[in-house]
Amino acid sequence: MKTTDLRPKAYALIRRIPYGKVATYGQIAYLLGCSPRLIGHFLATATENDELPWQRVVNTHGKISERGGEGEVLQRFLLQQEGVIFNARDKIDFNTYGSEPTSLKAG
DNA sequence: CGTTTGACTGGCC
């Protein structure tokens, strides 16, 4: 198993995130058995051609990670379009929108 | 080829 093979695997898991739900970098990283930094890196190197729902990937704080761009606002906007509600602290309730790891592993 | 840098996370104070 080459670590570089994790990228397509990470993409597959991210695409398994249900509509209107979100997952954390740590969850995907755990399912792949790698570091969460990789997940963020895979998304950072991802392109629109990958058709990745990167908007459904947030950090363990239930918030959107900063990337030094408008993407932060865009991600929040897209999530709201899917029905995801943000708390007063700009955080997402995983109890309501959190995707179960089993749901990602299952085809 | 070695150093630095991230779309991260958990633990500590």
Next chain:
DNA sequence: TGGCCAGCCAAAC
């Protein structure tokens, strides 16, 4: 409750 440190691994320089 919020800021800081170390571990993680691939990409950039």
